[in-house]
Amino acid sequence: MAPAPQTGLPGNCTTDEPPQEAVSLDALPFAAALLDANGKVRAVNRAWNTTECEEHYTSLAVQCGIRDVLEGRTGSFSEKRNTVSGVPCSVTVTPHGSGALIIRQALEASQTQASQKMETVGRLAGGVAHDFANLLILIAGYSDILLSRITEQDAWWPELNEIRLAAARGARLTAQLLGFTRGRAIEPRVLDLNSVVTGVERMLRPIIGEYIELRTALALTLDRIVADPGQMEQVLMNLLLNARDAMPQGGSILIETSNYEVTDDLACAHEMEPGPGVLLSISDTGHGMDASVIEHIWKPLFTTKEGKGTGLGLSTVQQIIKESRGAVSVRSVPGQGSTFTICLPRAPQSAGDAETLSPPRPELAGSEIVLLAEDEESVRTLLSHVLRSRGYQVLEASNGEEALHIFEKRAPEIHLVLTDMVMPRMTGRELGEQILRIRPDAKVIFMSGYTDDVLRHTGAFGSGISFLQKPLFPEVLAAKVREALDTPSRPFNPR
Numbered sequence: 001m002a003p004a005p006q007t008g009l010p011g012n013c014t015t016d017e018p019p020q021e022a023v024s025l026d027a028l029p030f031a032a033a034l035l036d037a038n039g040k041v042r043a044v045n046r047a048w049n050t051t052e053c054e055e056h057y058t059s060l061a062v063q064c065g066i067r068d069v070l071e072g073r074t075g076s077f078s079e080k081r082n083t084v085s086g087v088p089c090s091v092t093v094t095p096h097g098s099g100a101l102i103i104r105q106a107l108e109a110s111q112t113q114a115s116q117k118m119e120t121v122g123r124l125a126g127g128v129a130h131d132f133a134n135l136l137i138l139i140a141g142y143s144d145i146l147l148s149r150i151t152e153q154d155a156w157w158p159e160l161n162e163i164r165l166a167a168a169r170g171a172r173l174t175a176q177l178l179g180f181t182r183g184r185a186i187e188p189r190v191l192d193l194n195s196v197v198t199g200v201e202r203m204l205r206p207i208i209g210e211y212i213e214l215r216t217a218l219a220l221t222l223d224r225i226v227a228d229p230g231q232m233e234q235v236l237m238n239l240l241l242n243a244r245d246a247m248p249q250g251g252s253i254l255i256e257t258s259n260y261e262v263t264d265d266l267a268c269a270h271e272m273e274p275g276p277g278v279l280l281s282i283s284d285t286g287h288g289m290d291a292s293v294i295e296h297i298w299k300p301l302f303t304t305k306e307g308k309g310t311g312l313g314l315s316t317v318q319q320i321i322k323e324s325r326g327a328v329s330v331r332s333v334p335g336q337g338s339t340f341t342i343c344l345p346r347a348p349q350s351a352g353d354a355e356t357l358s359p360p361r362p363e364l365a366g367s368e369i370v371l372l373a374e375d376e377e378s379v380r381t382l383l384s385h386v387l388r389s390r391g392y393q394v395l396e397a398s399n400g401e402e403a404l405h406i407f408e409k410r411a412p413e414i415h416l417v418l419t420d421m422v423m424p425r426m427t428g429r430e431l432g433e434q435i436l437r438i439r440p441d442a443k444v445i446f447m448s449g450y451t452d453d454v455l456r457h458t459g460a461f462g463s464g465i466s467f468l469q470k471p472l473f474p475e476v477l478a479a480k481v482r483e484a485l486d487t488p489s490r491p492f493n494p495r
Contacts, residue, residue, distance in 0.1 A: 030105035033057065037098045039066045053104055056091050062102075069093045069100050076319070132170075133449030134379045136471035140167035141382045144474045145389075167471065169203060169233070188226050188324065190347045193278055194218045196229060197255055200236040208240065211250035219258045224347040225278050227324040235317050239282045239340050242314070246286025246338065254283045260343060270327035276346040277326075283339040289332040297330070364478035365390040368415035368485055372396050373403035373431060374447075375423045383418070386474040387481065400426025404434050411439050416485055418468075421448035443484050447472070 031047040041057070056062055065077030077093040093102045143164040150157055201216060208214050236255075243253045260279040267274040289297070298318045317340075321328045325345055332338035370392050374380040377398070384394045395414070397403035400423050407414060417435055421428035432444045445466040466484045468477065 028103070030103055032101065032103045034096060035066065035070075035093075035100045035102060037070065039063070039070055039100070042099065048104075056104060057102060062091055062093070065093050066100060066102070069095055133470035134376050136167050136170045137379050138382055139170075140164060140471055140473050141386065143167065145385070164473075165199075166203075168473075169199070170471070188228050190224050191227055191229055191232065192222065193225055193232065193257055193280060193344075194222050196232045197236065197257065197280070200233050200240070201255065204237065204240055208244050208253070209250075212244060212247055213252040214240075215252065215254050217254065217256045221259075222257050223259050223276060223278050225324070225344045226347045227344065228320075231320045231324070235320055235342070236282075238314070238317050243282060243284035243286060243338070246284055246288075251285035251337070254281075256281045256283070259346075262343065262345070266343075270329075270343070272325065272327055272343070273345055278344050278346060280342040280344070281339055283337065285337040288334040288336050288338055289330075290334050294330060294332060364475065364482045365392075366482060366485060367391050367393070369393045369395065369410075369413050370481065371403060371406060371414050371417045371419075373398075373400060373417070373419040373423065373428070375399050375420060383477065386477055390478055392481070399423050400428065400431040403431055407435050407438065411442075415443065416481060417442060417444045418481065419444065419446060421446050443487075445480060445484050 028045060028047075031045065031050070031053050033044040033048050033053075034042045036042045044053075061079055062077075065079065069077050076095075079091045080088060089104055089106045091102065091104050093100050095101075143160050147157065147160050147164065150160075197216060197218060201214065205214055240253065240255075247253075256279070258279045260277045262272055262274050262277040264274050266272065297314050318328055321342055321344070326343050328340065328342045330338060330340050370387055372380060372383055372387070372394055374383060374396075375398055380396055380398065384396055387394050395406055395410070397406055400419070403417070403419065404426065407417065417432070419428040419431050423431075426434075428446050428448070432446065435442050435444060443466070445468055447468045447470055449470040466480065468480050
């Protein structure tokens with residue numbers, strides 16, 4: 001396969017262009033404003049000078065989005081609104097220098113429909129994530145219980161461990177789904193990219209299809225990177241599934257990794273830091289793309305799979321790689337396939353080894369009384385088993401009202417309340433507030449299938465409260481319970 005010479009890695013950089021701050025906003029075909037590091041308007045273009053623009057800029061949602069972007073909690077913020085005349089438009093905030101750039105532009109009918117579709121997906125994702133997380137808790141929990149009863153030499157150990165690892169991947173995918181539709185904080189750590197590739201390859205090989213050959217050429221001694229493991233899996237899955245879709249009649253996919261030195265020119269061209277890096281490339285022998293398609297592939301909502309794609313895969317890939325301080329490029333020839341190349345900086349030499357899924361730690365035990373409030377009976381049974389097997393006494397409640405009645409009768413005896421956030425009749429938040437009014441020094445751990453960022457943004461609980469993200473593993477539950485019990489009580493401030 002001979003890729004075309006479209007711009008990719010490496011690239012050239014010139015210094016005779018005007019600095020980014022000096023580029024005129026009036027060159028933009030839509031309303032735009034530059035904000036300083038405090039979120040104040042520093043400059044606007046002619047299209048911005050309308051009352052509607054100012055109203056959108058000063059709205060609470062946009063101001064919160066600006067603050068999140070400036071403080072680094074999210075890579076960008078976007079909101080769909082209607083103008084006074086009813087025309088749908090988008091308001092987007094992205095980092096720019098030490099401040100941010102805010103733009104407002106009208107949406108075409110196709111964009112509006114795609115946006116509405118994604119909003120619907122977001123609502124559905126939020127609705128099913130909690131139940132799906134509960135299912136993964138059962139898979140992970142019972143596989144952990146069985147693994148704790150055997151050794152690695154047992155004939156059943158490899159299969160049970162694969163079930164456990166699959167539950168972990170499912171947990172990350174659930175978080176990615178919520179993160180894509182609602183926004184979530186990334187959790188970068190030191191990673192072995194080869195291990196990520198191997199895991200995704202094993203997971204996707206059955207759905208790639210027998211008519212496509214999937215090969216890997218991984219460096220034997222690959223430098224570590226710093227990235228969010230779930231996001232790296234998402235990048236690989238997006239690129240591999242795109243490659244599969246580009247070969248409906250069959251073909252081959254090659255995944256390669258290697259160490260790479262990021263030169264000054266490359267660093268300048270792709271806004272990276274020069275120095276040691278790691279390359280990841282995914283090549284296919286599919287139908288390829290011409291220059292006009294390549295020009296648009298990174299734009300959100302652009303897709304060549306009419307009726308089958310959202311047009312968000314590659315824009316998500318680009319955003320993830322930028323957040324990881326890397327760069328992504330593509331080379332393609334119509335009829336001869338495509339190669340996507342990702343370059344990421346090497347992890348600092350002082351960074352520790354990649355984290356791995358730790359085995360169960362039965363020493364995280366105790367004898368305290370724990371009040372467990374969980375409306376899903378199967379999950380409640382599992383969590384009770386995990387805690388009792390570690391020596392805790394467990395009082396079970398199937399909803400918030402029942403848990404409150406138990407606490408009112410036995411408040412002095414109860415050392416910890418472990419409650420789901422989403423329950424009928426009384427939510428976990430309401431239960432927590434009632435419990436801490438009765439006993440301000442009580443310790444409460446909230447559980448939820450939603451991300452903690454989503455709960456904070458929606459006012460589900462205040463800072464300083466223990467939180468467990470569903471789905472969770474038994475050892476994670478045991479560690480959090482032990483940590484909460486051993487930590488001095490703090491005042492409860494739900495707002």
